[in-house]
Amino acid sequence: MSRIGKVVTWAVLAAAMIVPIAIAATSPYLAYRGPAYLVGGFAGIICLSLLLIQPLLAAGYLPGAPPTTERRWHHRVGWAIITCVVLHVGGLYLTSPPDTLDALLLVAPTPFSVYGVLAMWGVLLTGVLVALRRRIGLHYSSWRIVHNALALVVVVATVIHAIQIEGAMGMLSKSLLCIAVLGATMATLFDLRIIRPLLFRRGRSSQPVRDLASSED
Amino acid sequence: MNSAFHDRRSFLVAASLTGVALLCPLGLSAPALAQGGLAPTRTMRGGSNNYRPNAPLVESLGSGFLVHGIVRRAGDGAPLGNVRIQIWAATTLGGEREPRNHGSVLTQADGSFQLEMMQIVPNFGQPHAHLAYDDGAYQTVFLRPVMPSPRDVSVGADFVLAQA
Numbered sequence: 427m428s429r430i431g432k433v434v435t436w437a438v439l440a441a442a443m444i445v446p447i448a449i450a451a452t453s454p455y456l457a458y459r460g461p462a463y464l465v466g467g468f469a470g471i472i473c474l475s476l477l478l479i480q481p482l483l484a485a486g487y488l489p490g491a492p493p494t495t496e497r498r499w500h501h502r503v504g505w506a507i508i509t510c511v512v513l514h515v516g517g518l519y520l521t522s523p524p525d526t527l528d529a530l531l532l533v534a535p536t537p538f539s540v541y542g543v544l545a546m547w548g549v550l551l552t553g554v555l556v557a558l559r560r561r562i563g564l565h566y567s568s569w570r571i572v573h574n575a576l577a578l579v580v581v582v583a584t585v586i587h588a589i590q591i592e593g594a595m596g597m598l599s600k601s602l603l604c605i606a607v608l609g610a611t612m613a614t615l616f617d618l619r620i621i622r623p624l625l626f627r628r629g630r631s632s633q634p635v636r637d638l639a640s641s642e643d
Numbered sequence: 644m645n646s647a648f649h650d651r652r653s654f655l656v657a658a659s660l661t662g663v664a665l666l667c668p669l670g671l672s673a674p675a676l677a678q679g680g681l682a683p684t685r686t687m688r689g690g691s692n693n694y695r696p697n698a699p700l701v702e703s704l705g706s707g708f709l710v711h712g713i714v715r716r717a718g719d720g721a722p723l724g725n726v727r728i729q730i731w732a733a734t735t736l737g738g739e740r741e742p743r744n745h746g747s748v749l750t751q752a753d754g755s756f757q758l759e760m761m762q763i764v765p766n767f768g769q770p771h772a773h774l775a776y777d778d779g780a781y782q783t784v785f786l787r788p789v790m791p792s793p794r795d796v797s798v799g800a801d802f803v804l805a806q807a
Contacts, residue, residue, distance in 0.1 A: 458735050458764050518767070522739060524692035525767045535688040535787060536768050591768035592793055 432489040442606050443475040446599040453594035466517020473510035474588050476503055477607045481614035508553045511546050538590035541583040548580035581611045680718035683805035690785030693739035698729045701746035705761035709797040710772050713754045717805040722754025729775040730758050733766030765793050774800050782807050
């Protein structure tokens with residue numbers, strides 16, 4: 427990729443991730459919220475934003491960085507997502523314990539809560555498996571299927587959760603970010619799990635299947 | 644989800660009312676007939692969240708937004724005057740746990756009540772109010788009406804109360 431191409435790619439990605447957060451930061455609702463609600467709310471927004479770069483790092487799509495570096499950042503962003511989920515739920519709990527408990531117990535009146543809880547368990551389970559994978563003897567071939575399935579659940583559930591919420595995010599920027607997150611996830615899964623294995627099997631691949639995790643893990 | 648919940652409930656209520664109507668000619672007693680009138684309002688999910696019992700009676704909790712409704716008796720639908728309704732919501736003053744967002748009003752003789760307060764803002768993803776009847780003479784009911792738009796400047800919720 428040309429130098430200009432790299433710069434444009436990173437600029438578009440940065441804008442897609444940062445602009446929705448910046449728009450949310452100008453919401454008039456923020457003035458009526460306490461610190462815990464502010465932290466919890468923005469942790470959720472940042473989490474949605476991180477879900478955009480996460481599959482791109484996993485597949486090594488981003489220009490200008492060696493695949494192993496992207497893989498390392500995929501790992502770091504993963505922990506950042508877990509941290510954001512914990513801050514999101516913790517901040518909401520401090521703001522309104524009964525509303526948060528209702529959501530966690532799946533009895534909240536809000537239809538989006540169940541999707542948020544589903545995504546939360548998906549993220550936490552992924553974190554547990556990352557930490558314990560070798561100890562419990564989960565082979566890479568199984569792990570990547572489990573990881574991909576969980577990631578798909580997390581992304582779809584998060585998008586449904588986010589899109590139904592009336593909160594600090596702007597409706598347009600939130601919708602565009604959600605479409606981008608879904609697109610990045612679907613494209614990555616389709617490429618890594620369908621296109622590349624097919625090409626590799628037919629021997630027409632110009633390079634071996636670039637599944638970076640297999641070399642590292 | 645909420646609406647489905649209510650639809651199912653309405654269906655059950657309608658079905659049981661139909662059942663009562665069908666049984667009447669078979670000689671069901673008069674009290675059962677009385678139960679076949681206006682059905683009591685059921686507590687909504689999440690309705691009692693952040694409830695602080697005995698919110699003070701107030702003239703208003705601010706201005707710019709109106710919470711209103713009518714309180715009637717189950718069965719005959721008679722309006723209930725002088726009934727205390729407690730109201731709270733997240734507004735421009737702060738969240739649902741902010742004491743300045745909690746107040747009570749008494750119904751008029753025609754069963755109507757209204758409370759002016761600060762603009763309700765979306766809280767936990769939905770712009771909504773909380774209302775409670777919790778004074779013992781009738782069965783306790785907690786309501787949680789959701790505003791169709793966060794820009795709405797009023798929200799209504801009606802109570803049909805059953806004898807305790």
